[in-house]
């Protein structure tokens with residue numbers, strides 16, 4: 001029975017990249033996969049135990065950290081004290097521009113957009129005359145546009161002497177597009193394409209790339225488009241106007257699986273009991289956050305905090321920061337290290353954390369998990 005299966009929540013709606021990451025980790029025959037509207041909803045469902053696991057985006061290889069997720073881990077208001085990372089998934093992200101083919105690319109709205117100064121000066125007052133049945137000629141303006149017929153070359157300027165050339169070209173006419181929807185992470189992954197073919201078009205941030213596709217289907221004017229996935233095109237019945245619009249062919253997003261900290265300690269037979277050897281330990285990753293006093297109060301506190309990891313031979317693989325909320329320019333630091341915290345309290349991660357407690361203001365262990373394949377890095 002479906003209700004008996006443990007529930008896994010993810011950033012939805014269906015066909016988001018997060019959904020793809022979820023399917024990668026959890027089979028639908030064993031789990032009930034439930035879409036959430038926001039990343040915070042996923043955290044809430046796990047914290048409240050209404051779901052067994054959650055899947056959230058964490059970072060993208062081109063555009064960096066997903067700050068919404070980092071802020072939820074920073075948990076400045078103490079709403080998610082028991083959330084821990086327990087797994088990860090890497091998904092290759094190939095973005096598409098989804099929408100409708102402009103039924104009338106020379107409509108007044110299309111022509112109006114073409115007149116905007118951002119169209120790289122390519123507009124010209126070209127036009128054609130169509131003779132109607134009663135022989136009255138109707139003039140239709142046909143200004144030239146940088147889409148879809150241009151080479152995609154971007155004019156170098158003194159400020160940007162080597163502009164990025166987009167790797168994709170539109171397969172359809174983009175002149176009717178007046179509004180773009182996507183998750184804020186996606187804009188930064190598709191800069192060259194957007195700046196070349198859709199410069200100046202209004203952008204609306206939404207909660208996920210699949211939500212963007214869904215919103216496009218709700219615009220009867222057909223003037224909306226989304227940066228989303230090819231799968232979302234199928235699910236929402238949209239046309240792929242351009243495929244592979246991301247900057248880099250190796251564009252990849254990393255997702256975390258989150259769980260709630262157990263109230264009762266696990267029996268010693270669970271896989272995470274007993275210390276590991278060096279080689280085994282490096283298959284594991286741990287996420288830790290810490291804060292330090294304002295720099296004037298404790299010179300060197302950051303350097304001392306980071307040094308504890310090398311003292312125990314732990315490979316520090318990334319550092320992120322978010323504002324601590326305590327005062328301006330004071331941060332919460334997130335570090336990822338190779339290794340895992342042991343239940344018996346004896347491992348090198350445990351010892352490093354003990355030392356960390358002596359030099360920083362406060363720290364939190366945010367989970368240890370067996371690392372996945374980083375797809376060209378990680």
Ligand SMILES: O=C(O)C(=O)C[C@]1(C(=O)O)C=C[C@@H](O)C=C1
Pocket residue numbers: 011015016017018019057058059060066093183185186207208209210253
């Ligand atoms: O899962 C989705 O579709 C999302 O919109 C989230 C998200 C992200 O936050 O990184 C996931 C993958 C892409 O990098 C762009 C957006």
